[in-house]
Amino acid sequence: MVCYIIKKSSNLNQNLISFLTLRKMLLLSDLKPGHLAKISAISDDLLGSKLMDLGCFVGQNIELTNIAPFGCPIAFKVLDSVVSIRLKDAKKIQVEHIA
Amino acid sequence: MADQKKNITVALVGNPNTGKSTLFNALTGLNQKTGNYAGVTVDKLEGFFYFQHNSTKEKATLIDLPGTYSLYPKSIDEKVTTDFLLTENPEVVVVVIDSTNLERNLLIATQIIDLKFRTILAFNFTDEATQQDIVINLPELEKTLGVKIICTDSRNNFGIDELKKYIPEAQTSTSHFYDLNSPHYKTKTYKDCLTQNSKEIESSDKIYRFNVIHYLVKKYTQQPKDLILKSKASRIDKFTTHKLYGYLILLLILFTVFQFIFYLAETPMNWIESGFLNLQDYLIEVLPDNSFTDLLTNGVLSGISGVFMFIPQIAILFSFIFILEDSGYMARASFIMDKIMRKFGLNGKSVIPLISGTACAVPSIMATRSISNTKERLVTIFVLPLISCSARLPIYTLFIAMLYPNHLFFGVINAKGLVLFAFYLLGFLLTLTIGYFSSKIIKTKESSVFLMELPIYRKPKLSDLSIQVFNKVKIFIFDAGKIILGLSIILWFLTTHGPGNTLNDLNNQKISINKRPPHPLNDSLIKTIQHQQLENSYLGLIGKKIEPVIEPLGFNWKIGIAILSSFAAREVFVGTMSTIYQSGNDEDLQNIKEKLDKEKNTDGSKSYSAATCWSLLIFYAIALQCMSTVATVKRESKSWKFSLLQFVLFTSLAYLCSLVTYQLLI
Numbered sequence: 001m002v003c004y005i006i007k008k009s010s011n012l013n014q015n016l017i018s019f020l021t022l023r024k025m026l027l028l029s030d031l032k033p034g035h036l037a038k039i040s041a042i043s044d045d046l047l048g049s050k051l052m053d054l055g056c057f058v059g060q061n062i063e064l065t066n067i068a069p070f071g072c073p074i075a076f077k078v079l080d081s082v083v084s085i086r087l088k089d090a091k092k093i094q095v096e097h098i099a
Numbered sequence: 100m101a102d103q104k105k106n107i108t109v110a111l112v113g114n115p116n117t118g119k120s121t122l123f124n125a126l127t128g129l130n131q132k133t134g135n136y137a138g139v140t141v142d143k144l145e146g147f148f149y150f151q152h153n154s155t156k157e158k159a160t161l162i163d164l165p166g167t168y169s170l171y172p173k174s175i176d177e178k179v180t181t182d183f184l185l186t187e188n189p190e191v192v193v194v195v196i197d198s199t200n201l202e203r204n205l206l207i208a209t210q211i212i213d214l215k216f217r218t219i220l221a222f223n224f225t226d227e228a229t230q231q232d233i234v235i236n237l238p239e240l241e242k243t244l245g246v247k248i249i250c251t252d253s254r255n256n257f258g259i260d261e262l263k264k265y266i267p268e269a270q271t272s273t274s275h276f277y278d279l280n281s282p283h284y285k286t287k288t289y290k291d292c293l294t295q296n297s298k299e300i301e302s303s304d305k306i307y308r309f310n311v312i313h314y315l316v317k318k319y320t321q322q323p324k325d326l327i328l329k330s331k332a333s334r335i336d337k338f339t340t341h342k343l344y345g346y347l348i349l350l351l352i353l354f355t356v357f358q359f360i361f362y363l364a365e366t367p368m369n370w371i372e373s374g375f376l377n378l379q380d381y382l383i384e385v386l387p388d389n390s391f392t393d394l395l396t397n398g399v400l401s402g403i404s405g406v407f408m409f410i411p412q413i414a415i416l417f418s419f420i421f422i423l424e425d426s427g428y429m430a431r432a433s434f435i436m437d438k439i440m441r442k443f444g445l446n447g448k449s450v451i452p453l454i455s456g457t458a459c460a461v462p463s464i465m466a467t468r469s470i471s472n473t474k475e476r477l478v479t480i481f482v483l484p485l486i487s488c489s490a491r492l493p494i495y496t497l498f499i500a501m502l503y504p505n506h507l508f509f510g511v512i513n514a515k516g517l518v519l520f521a522f523y524l525l526g527f528l529l530t531l532t533i534g535y536f537s538s539k540i541i542k543t544k545e546s547s548v549f550l551m552e553l554p555i556y557r558k559p560k561l562s563d564l565s566i567q568v569f570n571k572v573k574i575f576i577f578d579a580g581k582i583i584l585g586l587s588i589i590l591w592f593l594t595t596h597g598p599g600n601t602l603n604d605l606n607n608q609k610i611s612i613n614k615r616p617p618h619p620l621n622d623s624l625i626k627t628i629q630h631q632q633l634e635n636s637y638l639g640l641i642g643k644k645i646e647p648v649i650e651p652l653g654f655n656w657k658i659g660i661a662i663l664s665s666f667a668a669r670e671v672f673v674g675t676m677s678t679i680y681q682s683g684n685d686e687d688l689q690n691i692k693e694k695l696d697k698e699k700n701t702d703g704s705k706s707y708s709a710a711t712c713w714s715l716l717i718f719y720a721i722a723l724q725c726m727s728t729v730a731t732v733k734r735e736s737k738s739w740k741f742s743l744l745q746f747v748l749f750t751s752l753a754y755l756c757s758l759v760t761y762q763l764l765i
Binding site: 044046047049055069071075079082084 | 199206306309332336549553
């Protein structure tokens with residue numbers, strides 16, 4: 001019985017941990033219009049270097065401005081210009097939510 | 100000669116949406132030449148202008164390079180820019196910069212400066228910067244960057260003369276903006292590092308530059324937190340990208356474009372047509388009656404008129420495309436259509452080419468250049484000819500009228516209109532279906548990312564519009580025109596020449612009839628001879644040769660001839676039919692219709708039964724019966740294989756569908 005409780009709580013713990021890491025691993029695709037965020041990682045080389053041309057690199061602040069009907073593509077503001085990318089690419093961009 | 104100095108070459112570079120083309124037009128006016136960069140389908144724009152230097156007038160060649168965000172190329176367009184700069188070494192580089200977005204635009208400017216080009220920075224959209232209370236400390240920025248900055252507003256031709264004046268004084272900067280402490284630049288110049296194509300150098304270089312630029316912009320400029328024009332754009336976006344209004348607005352725009360291409364173009368097209376017919380009649384009257392006159396009037400002139408007929412439609416289509424692109428709306432249309440179109444292997448930017456395909460596939464295929472994703476562009480090009488273009492309209496009209504002369508469905512709906520609509524629908528459905536399957540098959544090496552800027556809304560400049568339309572019409576006349584003209588002459592030869600002496604004998608008979616005193620029977624005699632001439636020409640013989648192949652579709656050899664001759668352009672079909680059936684006036688549909696209706700087979704049944712008409716309609720809806728399209732596809736895809744595959748596939752599909760239709764209905 002005790003064993004079971006420990007097992008259960010460790011399961012719970014693990015769930016909690018993975019939940020927390022998931023929360024931390026926020027993606028650009030998770031943001032809502034009006035959200036401000038800071039880019040923390042881009043997991044695709046070509047995407048990363050294309051975005052970098054627009055001044056969009058790790059550490060840069062961005063603001064999600066628009067999501068197209070049906071959820072894709074999305075548009076965000078970086079360095080005073082609005083850029084749109086497809087959802088599958090937005091999922092490769094990790095961000096930290098600011099406001 | 101002393102005053103014959105070498106022209107200097109000036110290259111125009113900058114980010115997309117910086118008014119670069121407007122500046123190019125303002126500098127060169129109509130002194131432009133369009134072309135292609137070797138091996139790639141990237142428009143090459145070249146022009147020239149004069150400037151004063153030491154009180155002499157000198158000439159400069161201006162090259163408008165494709166817009167790019169940095170000199171590390173990511174696409175074919177961008178590679179053209181980098182390659183041109185590094186191999187052609189232009190004397191002066193003018194970097195066009197959006198003054199309302201300095202931080203991003205200065206990236207490429209600092210790269211150009213570090214390549215040690217004689218550089219001038221054109222700070223464009225200064226009117227918008229002023230309007231939005233952006234203050235730039237130009238003298239200090241100029242000093243730090245080490246190059247001349249000219250304020251321009253290309254939309255209002257402001258600063259153009261000053262820019263021209265400073266061209267000869269352009270200087271190489273002594274400043275540098277790359278990381279001097281980085282080990283990469285210890286032994287090599289910046290140019291060497293740029294061409295090395297190393298991901299590591301690239302990203303560290305860009306980050307270093309952005310940091311420097313960020314510092315400079317902070318130090319030398321002031322701007323309010325929210326820029327008016329940008330927040331205005333986002334307010335308009337609420338409507339244009341709305342899940343309901345967005346599509347309604349797009350639908351309304353597409354409807355307008357469709358209406359204009361069809362109805363506004365009709366009148367000038369009729370003028371062009373009747374103008375050429377009058378010229379033909381006049382030449383036949385004044386020139387001696389020999390085969391040269393015949394070649395000139397029936398071969399060359401009818402070919403040229405076939406080319407010129409399309410000018411109104413092309414001009415209207417490209418006017419709309421220009422307005423939609425330049426106003427910033429096109430990006431929004433792509434934004435809301437991308438997900439839907441992608442399901443069928445297409446791109447958000449495929450919408451406009453597909454809709455304009457209802458006018459003509461040729462300019463629409465040209466218009467797919469704005470699709471940056473290679474694969475989606477190829478799929479769009481591949482399916483475009485399935486859209487029912489206006490050249491199919493005469494055929495649709497003729498045979499639908501034969502099927503339903505004056506029929507009303509449910510007492511109110513005009514049957515002709517409904518069937519016509521059904522054929523347009525068939526075209527669209529086929530486009531989407533084939534698009535879906537071909538996107539599974541077409542493979543491209545280039546992995547790509549869909550990245551599109553949503554620029555602010557701007558009023559398009561009218562003079563730019565006319566220059567752009569003029570250039571597109573010119574490209575069409577010289578590229579597609581060549582092929583249409585050549586084919587018209589080949590076709591003329593095939594219809595007027597034949598094996599043996601039969602045609603000559605017939606011609607002599609015709610001449611002798613013409614010499615006879617006027618008689619009511621003469622006309623019909625001549626028409627019978629014309630008919631025999633066509634039957635005995637090479638084209639007639641080929642038509643008879645292919646009869647066994649097309650018989651299962653319900654086509655006789657006369658239709659065979661018309662199909663073959665309509666390779667030049669679909670609308671030739673009706674013309675050929677009228678020659679075969681000796682109709683007096685080429686374009687008199689009513690007349691041909693009656694003739695076709697009366698035509699009987701050897702067994703006494705109607706030649707143009709309902710089954711044959713449906714079969715023909717289906718054949719023309721699908722088949723790629725257009726040499727200009729084949730040639731344009733070849734030019735835009737850079738592959739004969741692609742173009743021929745498309746041709747063979749659509750012809751086979753058309754054959755199969757016609758076969759099924761005819762065999763089911765017979």
